[in-house]
Amino acid sequence: MLVRTEQLRKYFTLGHGQTLHAVDGVSLQISENEILGLVGESGSGKSTFGKALIGLHERTSGEAFYNDELLPARFSAEDHLNYSRDLQMIFQDPYSSLNPRMTILEIVGEGLRIQGKHSTADIKEQVADWLDKVGLNADHMSRYPHEFSGGQRQRIGIARAMIIGPKFVVCDEPISALDVSVQAQVINLLEELKQSMGLTLLFIAHDLSMVRYVSDRMAVMYLGTVIETGPTNEVFFDPKHPYTQLLIESNPEPDPRLEKTRDHIPIKGEITSPVNMGAGCRFADRCPKVMDECKTVTPETISLTDSHSVSCHLYQ
Amino acid sequence: MNNRILEVEDLSVEFSTYGGDVKAVRGVSFAVTRGETMAIVGESGCGKSVTVQAIMGIIPMPPGRITSGSAKLDGNELLGLSPKEANEFRGIQIGMIFQDPMTSLNPTMTIGDQIAETLVVHRHKTYAEASRQAIDLLEKTHIPEAAKRVTQYPFEFSGGMLQRAMIAQSLACNPSILIADEPTTALDVTIQGQILELMDELQRTENMSIILITHDLAVVARMADEVAVMYAGQIVESGSVEDIFYESSHPYTLGLKSAMPSNIGDRDKKLTPIIGSPPDLFSPPHGCGYFARCPYAMRMCEDMQPTNFSVQRTEDHHARCWLQHEAAPAVAEVSQSNQDKDNAG
Numbered sequence: 001m002l003v004r005t006e007q008l009r010k011y012f013t014l015g016h017g018q019t020l021h022a023v024d025g026v027s028l029q030i031s032e033n034e035i036l037g038l039v040g041e042s043g044s045g046k047s048t049f050g051k052a053l054i055g056l057h058e059r060t061s062g063e064a065f066y067n068d069e070l071l072p073a074r075f076s077a078e079d080h081l082n083y084s085r086d087l088q089m090i091f092q093d094p095y096s097s098l099n100p101r102m103t104i105l106e107i108v109g110e111g112l113r114i115q116g117k118h119s120t121a122d123i124k125e126q127v128a129d130w131l132d133k134v135g136l137n138a139d140h141m142s143r144y145p146h147e148f149s150g151g152q153r154q155r156i157g158i159a160r161a162m163i164i165g166p167k168f169v170v171c172d173e174p175i176s177a178l179d180v181s182v183q184a185q186v187i188n189l190l191e192e193l194k195q196s197m198g199l200t201l202l203f204i205a206h207d208l209s210m211v212r213y214v215s216d217r218m219a220v221m222y223l224g225t226v227i228e229t230g231p232t233n234e235v236f237f238d239p240k241h242p243y244t245q246l247l248i249e250s251n252p253e254p255d256p257r258l259e260k261t262r263d264h265i266p267i268k269g270e271i272t273s274p275v276n277m278g279a280g281c282r283f284a285d286r287c288p289k290v291m292d293e294c295k296t297v298t299p300e301t302i303s304l305t306d307s308h309s310v311s312c313h314l315y316q
Numbered sequence: 317m318n319n320r321i322l323e324v325e326d327l328s329v330e331f332s333t334y335g336g337d338v339k340a341v342r343g344v345s346f347a348v349t350r351g352e353t354m355a356i357v358g359e360s361g362c363g364k365s366v367t368v369q370a371i372m373g374i375i376p377m378p379p380g381r382i383t384s385g386s387a388k389l390d391g392n393e394l395l396g397l398s399p400k401e402a403n404e405f406r407g408i409q410i411g412m413i414f415q416d417p418m419t420s421l422n423p424t425m426t427i428g429d430q431i432a433e434t435l436v437v438h439r440h441k442t443y444a445e446a447s448r449q450a451i452d453l454l455e456k457t458h459i460p461e462a463a464k465r466v467t468q469y470p471f472e473f474s475g476g477m478l479q480r481a482m483i484a485q486s487l488a489c490n491p492s493i494l495i496a497d498e499p500t501t502a503l504d505v506t507i508q509g510q511i512l513e514l515m516d517e518l519q520r521t522e523n524m525s526i527i528l529i530t531h532d533l534a535v536v537a538r539m540a541d542e543v544a545v546m547y548a549g550q551i552v553e554s555g556s557v558e559d560i561f562y563e564s565s566h567p568y569t570l571g572l573k574s575a576m577p578s579n580i581g582d583r584d585k586k587l588t589p590i591i592g593s594p595p596d597l598f599s600p601p602h603g604c605g606y607f608a609r610c611p612y613a614m615r616m617c618e619d620m621q622p623t624n625f626s627v628q629r630t631e632d633h634h635a636r637c638w639l640q641h642e643a644a645p646a647v648a649e650v651s652q653s654n655q656d657k658d659n660a661g
Contacts, residue, residue, distance in 0.1 A: 151593075
C-alpha cells in the first residue's frame with residue numbers, strides 16, 4: 001500500500017459547543033499505480049479527506065501512512081517541504097488556485113525554486129518541457145493566469161503538481177469546472193501521466209460517469225464516512241449500499257430511449273450537515289430500506305469479498 | 317391554434333467591448349412546440365444563454381445590441397419592446413430560472429417576499445394575498461414546511477431548495493413558457509434528479525413549454541423533445557431528440573457525443589476530446605465556425621458558410637454542414653482522405 005489511512009478524523013469547531021464532523025473515521029488503502037475514485041455529494045467530506053491526507057488540514061485523530069511511514073498530524077513548514085516532493089494536489093477551481101500576480105513560469109516553477117537545487121535556466125527549461133507535456137504553448141510562460149481559458153488553467157495546475165515528480169497526487173474535482181470536450185482532454189492527460197510516471201491518484205469527483213472511466217477502484221462517501229468501497233465495475237454495476245444504489249440510479253445516461261423509458265425515483269431529502277453527530281447510520285433518515293437498528297447503532301464495515309466492502313446493517 | 321408557442325427567426329446579438337464587437341449570436345432560428353421541452357445544448361461561450369436573454373429582454377443595452385431577427389410569442393413580437401411593454405410578458409408569460417440560485421435571489425429579502433413581489437407587481441394583488449399564495453407555490457414545488465420557510469432568507473436554504481424556490485417564483489403568474497438556464501449544473505446528481513423530476517411534473521400539470529439550456533447531454537436525453545445544438549453563435553444541428561442522438565449529422569454533435577462518458581458498456585473505450593478551442597467571435601470565420609476543429613473538414617468549409625441543410629431522413633432535422641450537400645463525399649471518404657493528407661504532410 002502506498003497510501004493508507006486508519007480511522008482518519010477531521011472535526012471543525014464551530015463555537016457554541018458545536019462540532020462539525022467533516023471526516024469521521026475514514027480507513028482507506030491505495031496501492032501503487034492505482035487510481036482510487038472518491039465520490040459523494042457536496043458536504044460529504046471528500047475534499048476535506050483529501051486535504052487532511054496530504055497535510056493541508058491538521059488531522060483531529062486517526063492515522064495516515066505514506067509508504068508505511070506515519071505522517072505527522074500537523075505538518076510543520078519542514079514537513080511540507082519534505083513531503084511535497086512526493087505528495088501533490090490538483091485543485092478544483094482553476095480560477096482561485098492560481099495566483100493572479102504570478103506568471104505561469106513563476107507558478108509552475110515555484111516548487112523547483114523552493115527546493116533550491118535548480119538554476120534559473122534549468123527551471124525555465126523544465127517548465128517549458130511540462131507546459132509542452134500538458135499541451136500548452138511553452139512560449140506563453142511569461143503570461144498571467146487571466147490570459148488563459150478554464151481548461152488551460154486546469155492544465156497549468158496539473159503541470160505545477162507534476163513538475164516535482166510526485167508519487168501520489170490528490171485530484172480534487174479536476175474537471176468539474178470544464179466543458180465536456182475539454183474534460184475528456186484532461187482525463188486522457190491524467191491517464192497518460194499515470195502510465196508514464198507510475199503515478200498513484202486519489203480522484204475526487206461527484207460525476208459518477210467520469211469516475212467510472214478513470215478509476216480502478218472507487219469509494220463512496222456520505223456525511224464524513226466511507227459507506228462502500230470496491231473495484232469500480234463491481235460498485236457501479238452491483239452496488240450494495242442503498243445510498244450507492246440510489247446515487248447510481250440518479251445518474252442520467254446520454255441516451256434518450258433509455259432515459260425516457262426508465263423509472264425515475266429520485267432519492268428523497270437532502271444531505272444534512274454533520275454537526276454533533278450521534279450514533280446510528282448517517283443515511284438512515286433518507287434510506288428507503290431503513291430498519292430500527294439503523295437509527296441507533298452505527299453499522300460496521302463488512303467485507304463482502306476480498307476487495308468489496310460495505311457499511312450497512314442489511315449485510316450484518 | 318398555432319402549434320408553435322414561440323418562434324425565433326434569424327436572431328443576432330452583438331456586444332460592444334473595448335476590443336471590438338463580439339458577435340455572440342449569429343442568425344439563430346428555432347421554434348418551441350406547445351407543451352414540449354426544447355433543449356439548447358452547447359459549451360461555454362456558444363451563445364446559448366445570450367439567445368434566451370434576448371428573448372426575455374434582459375440583455376443590457378448598451379453594450380448589447382440585437383442586430384437582426386424576431387421572436388414571436390403566440391404571434392406577438394417580443395424584440396424591440398419598450399421596458400413597459402416588455403413587462404407585460406416578462407415574468408408573466410415567460411418565467412425564467414437561472415444556474416446559480418444563490419446569486420439570483422435577493423439575499424436581503426425573505427423567500428416569501430420575493431415570490432409575493434412578483435404577484436404584487438404583475439397581478440396587482442395585495443401583499444397579504446400574495447404572501448398566502450407564496451406558501452401555495454412553495455408547496456407546489458414540494459418544499460417541506462412551506463409556511464415556515466417563506467419567512468426565511470436565501471442563506472437558510474440549501475442549493476436544491478433555493479432552486480425550488482426560484483421555480484416557485486417563476487411559476488407565480490402561470491407562464492406559458494419556462495426558460496431554465498442550466499438549472500441543475502450547480503447541483504449534486506441526486507438533487508439534480510429531484511429538480512428534473514419536479515420540472516417534468518410541473519410541465520404535465522401546468523401544461524408549460526420549457527426551454528432548457530444545458531451543456532449536459534445526459535440531461536438532454538432525459539428531458540428534451542426537441543434539441544438545438546449551438547456552436548460559435550449558431551445552431552449547427554437541430555431536430556427531435558432521437559434525430560440528434562441516433563442520427564447525429566453535424567461533426568460537432570458527433571464530437572460532443574464521443575467526449576461524453578457513458579454509464580454502460582465498455583469502460584476501456586477511450587473518451588475522444590475535441591481538439592482545439594472555439595473560434596474568436598470578435599471576427600467570426602467566413603466559413604464554418606467548426607472548421608478548425610473538424611476532423612471531416614473539406615477545403616470549401618474554410619471559406620464558405622454552410623447552408624442549413626435539411627437532413628434526408630426526417631422532415632425537421634437540420635444540420636449546418638457541407639457534408640449534407642448532395643455532392644459531398646461520404647463521411648468515411650473525407651476522413652480517409654484527410655488522414656492520407658496528414659500522413660503525406
